[in-house]
Amino acid sequence: MLNAGSNLPDSSPYIPPTPKTGLPLWLLAELTYRCPLQCPYCSNPLDFAAQGQELTTEQWFKVMREAREMGAAQIGFSGGEPLVRQDLAELIAEARRLGYYTNLITSGIGLTEQKIVDFKKAGLDHIQISFQASDEQVNNMLAGSKKAFAQKLEMARAVKAHGYPMVLNFVTHRHNIDKIDRIIELCIALEADFVELATCQFYGWAHLNRVGLLPTREQLVNAERVTNEYRAKLAAEDHPCKLIFVTPDYYEERPKACMNGWGSVFLTVTPDGTALPCHGARQMPIQFPNVREHSMQHIWYDSFGFNRFRGYDWMPEPCRSCDEKEKDFGGCRCQAFMLTGDASNADPVCGKSHHHGMIIQAREEAEYADQTIEQLAFRNERNSRLIIKS
Ligand code: SF4
Numbered sequence: 001m002l003n004a005g006s007n008l009p010d011s012s013p014y015i016p017p018t019p020k021t022g023l024p025l026w027l028l029a030e031l032t033y034r035c036p037l038q039c040p041y042c043s044n045p046l047d048f049a050a051q052g053q054e055l056t057t058e059q060w061f062k063v064m065r066e067a068r069e070m071g072a073a074q075i076g077f078s079g080g081e082p083l084v085r086q087d088l089a090e091l092i093a094e095a096r097r098l099g100y101y102t103n104l105i106t107s108g109i110g111l112t113e114q115k116i117v118d119f120k121k122a123g124l125d126h127i128q129i130s131f132q133a134s135d136e137q138v139n140n141m142l143a144g145s146k147k148a149f150a151q152k153l154e155m156a157r158a159v160k161a162h163g164y165p166m167v168l169n170f171v172t173h174r175h176n177i178d179k180i181d182r183i184i185e186l187c188i189a190l191e192a193d194f195v196e197l198a199t200c201q202f203y204g205w206a207h208l209n210r211v212g213l214l215p216t217r218e219q220l221v222n223a224e225r226v227t228n229e230y231r232a233k234l235a236a237e238d239h240p241c242k243l244i245f246v247t248p249d250y251y252e253e254r255p256k257a258c259m260n261g262w263g264s265v266f267l268t269v270t271p272d273g274t275a276l277p278c279h280g281a282r283q284m285p286i287q288f289p290n291v292r293e294h295s296m297q298h299i300w301y302d303s304f305g306f307n308r309f310r311g312y313d314w315m316p317e318p319c320r321s322c323d324e325k326e327k328d329f330g331g332c333r334c335q336a337f338m339l340t341g342d343a344s345n346a347d348p349v350c351g352k353s354h355h356h357g358m359i360i361q362a363r364e365e366a367e368y369a370d371q372t373i374e375q376l377a378f379r380n381e382r383n384s385r386l387i388i389k390s
């Protein structure tokens with residue numbers, strides 16, 4: 001391909017450079033939608049109960065091998081709950097053999113000390129355990145399991161005892177964010193290396209439950225202040241624990257650079273082999289390719305789904321002529337689709353979007369919302385089937 005740097009004779013027409021497709025550096029392997037917990041903010045699709053058969057071990061090996069040959073460097077094993085896959089240690093070992101940096105993203109339910117040892121032998125680099133709250137009762141209510149909190153505590157301790165770097169992840173929302181000081185204290189006591197305090201992002205079940213989950217601006221400001229106080233205290237003590245605070249984009253005036261751009265770095269493979277540029281993209285009316293039928297090379301470089309929102313030519317106004325489009329790529333395609341019905345619209349989080357009023361309305365609703373935890377729609381097979389029927 002010719003580009004501006006080519007050694008062309010003076011009379012040759014100038015051909016502008018086309019943005020190059022990046023490498024799929026990050027592979028997210030969603031091994032299963034099965035999960036013993038029922039978090040009402042789960043990002044899995046609402047119709048997960050109707051998804052097809054899971055990929056086999058051999059099919060995952062092929063996915064990992066092909067993606068690695070294309071430059072993938074990190075792999076995350078997630079779900080659902082990846083621990084329900086009996087072949088998890090085998091998958092980790094193969095990923096390690098191929099040269100990936102390997103991450104396990106788990107609720108900790110189903111983890112045992114023996115598995116921690118086996119995964120270490122298989123070459124697992126990193127474990128992330130998610131908690132629902134710092135308070136046992138609230139944690140268990142949100143998880144839909146009476147034993148979840150105690151199991152998570154025990155496994156977090158075991159993970160550290162076996163020398164892994166550990167990330168603890170708390171999804172925060174209006175029912176737990178006021179206890180952020182206790183959450184941080186718990187993480188320090190558990191010797192977490194990183195703590196992700198991630199305010200709920202509104203996809204999947206979280207979108208369905210948005211009114212009952214979105215914190216108020218006051219709650220958010222307070223939580224960020226407390227986090228910053230802890231950051232300063234930890235830094236003064238030269239403490240190794242790092243706090244990462246993720247604000248919900250609903251309180252921003254510009255959208256996030258979602259996935260660092262569509263089909264730019266991230267490649268998700270869902271349990272049935274559907275390949276997605278973002279784990280929330282499944283809901284879009286786009287026929288995404290499946291790893292059972294296509295090579296990863298074809299999926300990443302040539303498939304319609306992965307090329308649909310690459311570059312800038314697909315953008316309508318106001319993004320098309322916006323001087324910030326190279327910063328945020330127009331925001332999140334899934335959010336644009338969920339809120340406006342058209343995935344090529346500007347993300348409504350943006351103050352320049354014609355649909356930004358929807359975000360302002362959601363913020364206003366958060367001021368008056370009175371839904372209890374019990375009134376949220378929990379992510380389980382029964383509710384998924386009811387949603388599919390309706
Ligand atoms: S968010 Fe909760 S319900 Fe969803 S996969 Fe994770 S642990 Fe399971």
Ligand code: SF4
Binds near residue numbers: 255326328330
């Ligand atoms: S108009 Fe589009 S490109 Fe410009 S800041 Fe908003 S979302 Fe980003």
